[in-house]
Amino acid sequence: HGRHGRAHFQRRAQRHHSPVHRRRRPRQPAPTGADGGGARRRFHLRGHPLAAAAALAGPPVVAGGRHAPVPPPLGVRGDMYEWITGVLKARGGTFTFCGPWFTNLHCVVTADPRNLEHLLKTKFGNFPKGPYFRDTVRDLLGDGIFGADDEVWRQQRKAASLEFHSAEFRALTASSLVELVHRRLLPVLAETEAAGAAVDLQDVLLRLTFDNVCMIAFGADPGCLQKGLPEIPFARAFEDATEATIVRFVTPTAVWRGMRALGVGHERVLRRSLAGVDEFAYDVIRKRREELAAAAATGHEEAAGGLRRADLLTIFTKMRGADGAPAYSDKFLRDICVNFILAGRDTSSVALAWFFWLLSKNRGVEAKILQEVEGIVAARGRCGEVEEELVFQPEEVKRMEYLHAALSEALRLYPSVPVDHKEVVEDEVFPDGTVLKKGTKVIYAMYSMGRMESIWGEDCREYRPERWLKDGRFMGESAYKFTAFNGGPRLCLGKDFAYYQMKFAAASILRRYRVDVVQGHPVAPKLALTLFMKHGLKVTLAKRDDKAKL
Numbered sequence: 001h002g003r004h005g006r007a008h009f010q011r012r013a014q015r016h017h018s019p020v021h022r023r024r025r026p027r028q029p030a031p032t033g034a035d036g037g038g039a040r041r042r043f044h045l046r047g048h049p050l051a052a053a054a055a056l057a058g059p060p061v062v063a064g065g066r067h068a069p070v071p072p073p074l075g076v077r078g079d080m081y082e083w084i085t086g087v088l089k090a091r092g093g094t095f096t097f098c099g100p101w102f103t104n105l106h107c108v109v110t111a112d113p114r115n116l117e118h119l120l121k122t123k124f125g126n127f128p129k130g131p132y133f134r135d136t137v138r139d140l141l142g143d144g145i146f147g148a149d150d151e152v153w154r155q156q157r158k159a160a161s162l163e164f165h166s167a168e169f170r171a172l173t174a175s176s177l178v179e180l181v182h183r184r185l186l187p188v189l190a191e192t193e194a195a196g197a198a199v200d201l202q203d204v205l206l207r208l209t210f211d212n213v214c215m216i217a218f219g220a221d222p223g224c225l226q227k228g229l230p231e232i233p234f235a236r237a238f239e240d241a242t243e244a245t246i247v248r249f250v251t252p253t254a255v256w257r258g259m260r261a262l263g264v265g266h267e268r269v270l271r272r273s274l275a276g277v278d279e280f281a282y283d284v285i286r287k288r289r290e291e292l293a294a295a296a297a298t299g300h301e302e303a304a305g306g307l308r309r310a311d312l313l314t315i316f317t318k319m320r321g322a323d324g325a326p327a328y329s330d331k332f333l334r335d336i337c338v339n340f341i342l343a344g345r346d347t348s349s350v351a352l353a354w355f356f357w358l359l360s361k362n363r364g365v366e367a368k369i370l371q372e373v374e375g376i377v378a379a380r381g382r383c384g385e386v387e388e389e390l391v392f393q394p395e396e397v398k399r400m401e402y403l404h405a406a407l408s409e410a411l412r413l414y415p416s417v418p419v420d421h422k423e424v425v426e427d428e429v430f431p432d433g434t435v436l437k438k439g440t441k442v443i444y445a446m447y448s449m450g451r452m453e454s455i456w457g458e459d460c461r462e463y464r465p466e467r468w469l470k471d472g473r474f475m476g477e478s479a480y481k482f483t484a485f486n487g488g489p490r491l492c493l494g495k496d497f498a499y500y501q502m503k504f505a506a507a508s509i510l511r512r513y514r515v516d517v518v519q520g521h522p523v524a525p526k527l528a529l530t531l532f533m534k535h536g537l538k539v540t541l542a543k544r545d546d547k548a549k550l
């Protein structure tokens, strides 16, 4: 189904190419931006904003025209995100679409940090996710944090934020990673290396982070990452449900609603895969309620399941309302967990895949990471430690600042969420002068932001972790320039966790193996809500037992 879903999505995206017309419209409000001319054009597209984004992948820009073609970045073939970047540059950071009259579509695309700060922070309340997004994703995400606004969002954000910053949660993330990386990831890689086989590293990493996020959201391990890389029904159902939901964004609302009512096409896939997701979720929820009830009855609450649980499901299940009754229904608990899994399942693995690819092209950076890691290991001052069993401690991971910079730099160029969008509630004017009418959809292009000379300087397309360092220490950037984790009140909740997870996994792999991308393997971003590598990342591994090879 997944493959069918992808093919259908691509077909739909292609179909959307043709209705792109560009022409001048004298009625258009005064344009803004660095190109400053009154001749700014509007783009006429059929469909809604994400279809519009898909449509942008259309015919290549005409050479010598106003939109000169953009050279492919770092060896990736030209693609939709590059196309958007080219238009944004030509228009000074912001441009406007206008759909046909009957769609009432107004859509503004921006990569201007001033606008980002305005919409993510200053006027946060005026730029919610909006009912269009919520209605489209409701069957999968329900009232969960990802699609929620206002009070429903605020409540979950507050509770989850407390949990994410607790010592118990940090301990859980550390222990779950030791288990996953040392008992599962490294044995799989060892087997691959021994067989001299190529492996899709993106797939392996996706399995790692899927298992990991399920452990912290549900306290349950689906077991995707294990020798033989088996297909796990829950993971399959989750993947299919997500893909079928995305198809809704490129289908007219009335059409997918009709298909849902009839239970045909992708809506049928969605219904079936949602049943798979729900079956797993409600089973875990029921067992957890029973476990917690039994623990409370015997007075051994701390010992539920033999260990103190700190996963999100346990925390939210324990919460009580003013009347002492459980604060959340099973349905709401399901929504909370599904949303966290969606948020955390593929973002960090996709970032790691791009990171390993970038390292394969920038061996100097890799050498510096290894030097840093070796320094940290040497500082242990212990001798006789068995090499293969070296497990990084949380404070050691924290000290890997060059690695932190190298991952941030990968995310700057390949943000896991390449574009995101909001809806405007009241008429607005962006700091760059762009007029936004109530109901306008705003797309902010994180991918393009990493490629703006105006933000990062002339060398913005170079992979250079040093730009994040000052006197050898990591220096963060404004969330409105470096937008990979969003910013303002909706800043990614899993940011610290994600960095820990990525650093732990990357350092553990890199210290043991040199990762080589299979020659001729095509690397290109996929047209999806997450910046997957379209063809995965086929790699071979070489053991680093010969220190001279470093």
Ligand code: HEM
Residues within 6 Å of the ligand: 145, 146, 157, 213, 339, 340, 343, 344, 345, 347, 348, 351, 411, 415, 416, 417, 420, 421, 483, 484, 485, 486, 489, 490, 491, 492, 493, 494, 495, 497, 498
């Ligand atoms: C490299 C890894 C990651 C990146 C680049 C990333 C990026 C983002 C972005 C761009 C958003 C905003 C999405 C939107 O509002 O439309 C977001 C939100 C969120 N992320 Fe992450 N994320 C990462 C990892 C994680 C992980 C591992 C978790 C959880 C375990 C997580 C949990 C969340 C949650 C709960 C939200 C919603 C916050 C809210 O709406 O208040 N993220 N993330």
